[in-house]
Amino acid sequence: MICDYPSVDENSCPFAIYCISGYCAGHIEYIFPAEAKSENSRSINKKWIIKNWNEKIYNGCNVEEIELII
Numbered sequence: 929m930i931c932d933y934p935s936v937d938e939n940s941c942p943f944a945i946y947c948i949s950g951y952c953a954g955h956i957e958y959i960f961p962a963e964a965k966s967e968n969s970r971s972i973n974k975k976w977i978i979k980n981w982n983e984k985i986y987n988g989c990n991v992e993e994i995e996l997i998i
Contacts, residue, residue, distance in 0.1 A: 930972060933959060941965035943972055945985065958985050 933944035933956070943965070945958045964976045974996060981991035 938962065941972075942970075 929946050929948045930943050931946055932942055935942050939962055941960045941962050941964055943960045944956050945960075947953055947955050947957050960972060964972050964980070966973045977985070977996065978991050981994070
């Protein structure tokens with residue numbers, strides 16, 4: 929689940945992914961970098977998530993297996 933998160937510095941944006949199930953439920957899994965922020969709205973860039981899912985966010989499943997609701 930993507931939620932608001934206070935920006936740590938100029939290299940981050942105000943969003944993070946929290947785990948919502950299992951043993952790690954409630955833990956922050958990833959704090960998005962500034963480059964992930966959408967230029968048009970206060971949101972995450974969908975193309976950035978798709979491109980960087982396995983390398984930067986989570987490599988436990990393929991991006992084709994996730995559901996993005998925007």
